[in-house]
Amino acid sequence: MAIKFSTPTQNARILSVGAYRPPRVVPNSELVERIDSSDEWIQQRTGIQTRHWAAEDESVTDMAVKASRIAIERAGLTPQDIDTIIFATITYPYQTPSASTEVALQLEIKNAAAFDVGAACAGFSYSLGLANDMLRSGSAKYVLVIGAEKISDFLDLDDRATSFIFADGAGAVVVGPSDEVRIGATLSGSDVENRDAIAMIPSWTAYKPGSAITETAWPVIHQEGQKVFRWAVYEIAKVGKEVIASSGLTPADIAAFIPHQANERIIDSLAKSMDLPDSVVIARDIRTTGNTSAASIPLAMDALLAEHPELHGKNALLIGFGAGLVYAGQVVELPPQPK
Secondary structure (H helix, E strand, O other), X not given: OOOOOOOXXXXXXXXXXXXXXXXOXXXXXXXXXXXXXXXXXXXXXXXXXXXXXXXXXXXXXXXXXXXXXXXXXXXXXXXXXXOEEEEEOOOOOOOOOOHHHHHHHHHOOOOOEEEEEOOHHHHHHHHHHHHHHHHHHOOOOOEEEEEEEEHHHHOOOXXXXXXXXXXXXXXXXXXXXXXXXXXXXXXXXXXXXXXXXXXXXXXXXXXXXXXXOOOOOOOEEEEOHHHXXXXXXXXXXXXXXXXXXXXXXXXXXXXXXXXXXXXXXXXXXXXXXXXXXXXXXXXXXXXXXXXXXXXXXXXXXXXXXXXXXXXXXXXXXXXXXXXXXXXXXXXXXXXXXXX
């Protein structure tokens, strides 16, 4: 006898988005002295003007819970309606138990499937693809997808390549049933030959791939900026074009472009290389939020919809890319306006 799914398959959509940014705003001027730089230099290289850093006693899961509560309420649901939690993060400081189960505990969600995704800046898009697939297979009904990071805990403030780039925050979406396809297929992949271009390990100098870690210093994030920039500019544009085509659409069908907020020059180059029309609204949350890794796409989505409410229910291209070097993207219909 053939194996069958016991639950009918269904389509999926993003029902809502929620975001949380820590109250502390850190301008470039607060960082430049230690790296012998200037506000102008940082803005020219990245587009970043300010970023948010969490308080010392505010954890990555605390921020995730705050964003999740907003998303769940906007979806017209309660935490008890959630049957799956997927948490994308690289800054939860414990190997186990997972960050997702801590969120479930704080939200008093019982018996939900809960797991973490460690795909760094592409983590949210990977997680959204998994949520879509779970609904389409009938194994979930309401999935809470979270991207949250507290990267300030892992920064070397004397590192001229990274100290001004990264930031903290959390974003979440609720994915639920839909009568039509409103989340396209996820296209994902990696360039593992350059996997160490972005790394966060206990000892950068003592570690070599495949060897034992010989020191136990607190990990900090390192990045080979030029290598990452070239990869993003030349390779991710191809991915974006494939994502649009695989969804049966053309660039003219896209209303918004919400990429990982890595660098404004990368964002501009991607939009140009993908031949996106001038009518496409481009998320530029990087300017005031910085690079929040797995949190950047949902944070940027929330900010873009607040600024452009006319985009609710319109098609958006999402692409995450970063450490690994990994990438993932999909076309989605943005959530409806909250009632």
